[in-house]
Amino acid sequence: MNTVDLHTLTGAYALGALSDHEAAEFARHLAQCSACAQEVREFQETAARLALGVAEVPPAHLRTRVMAALSEVRQLPPIQREAAVVPLRRRLRHRMPYLAAAACLVGAAVAGGLAVNAQHDADLQRDRTTRAEQRAAELSALLAAPDATFHTTALKGGGSGTVVASARQGRTAFVYHGLPKLPHSRVYQLWYSHHGSMVPAGLVEAGSTSGATLLTGAPRGADGIGVTAEPQGGSSRPTTAPLALLPV
Incomplete structure (x- = not known):
């Protein structure tokens, strides 16, 4: 080596x-x-x-x-593991x-x-x-997708987020760190932006300040991913200005 x-x-x-x-x-x-x-x-x-x-x-x-x-629990036999060699x-x-x-x-x-x-x-x-x-x-x-793209930005109010998207897989994820905790009546919501029109794309787990969330739906036709703070359970359309809007 x-x-x-x-x-x-x-x-x-x-x-x-x-x-x-x-x-x-x-x-x-x-x-x-x-x-x-x-x-x-x-x-x-x-x-x-x-x-x-x-x-x-x-x-x-x-x-x-x-x-x-x-x-009352029966002991399980040892699990046989096979070593896997992964090319780097x-x-x-x-x-x-x-x-x-x-x-x-x-x-x-x-x-x-x-x-x-x-x-x-x-x-x-x-x-x-x-x-x-x-x-x-x-x-x-x-x-790990070969065509995965990564866009990172800071959110208004604190924390940062990265949007990962793969056109080949038709999937998008939001990786976040250091998000400020919201009141129990509020939750972070994700959106697909289609030329300014926002489509709901899922919620960040309540109380989670760092982690990753897979967006619901496909990114096809979207030009950006928005993040807002919404009432518990989410909204059908944003009720506040986006905390961040990232390209996809």
Whole structure:
């Protein structure tokens, strides 16, 4: 592995996606390359912030129910995992922060599904985990699309957002960080802009200040993505001026 190859592994190293041999070789490279060391720190910080954005606090009674159910739960056999070798391309380097976001969402979703079967609570948790894993897989595929475009801006009032779009997949996502918390009666809403006419495209999860949301509908014909603060449940048309309007 040459030095040029090593420079492309910062994101994979930050996410723990390298083999033991590659990780050891890259760790030696980090000791001599301040640019890669800084990039790794930034990826790890981004991953941590996004993980916090989707984390859930378990209810206080969950531990008691789990302990009571342990005697009724059959132990599962070890899961056999096959190592996968993924080719690395230099063009992915500028997308690693967004791939890190997707990986965080996948990791948070899987972590949420590790609770023991505590009957009704466990069933609800499994449903939430399945939906979160599906959203994370769709987001990951969008971020890695060859024709994916990325547009970032600051929002009025605080925070930043990035619109990721793929014409080939017909999907759009809004990756956000540091959004100010809104009152319980308000929610962030996303819109497709068609030459000034706004079409609803989904809501940002209430109370979430950092994370990623897949927009509903296709971006075909849209020239921009708007973000507004709307009454709880969303609106059929914007009730306030956009906090941001990004090209798509």
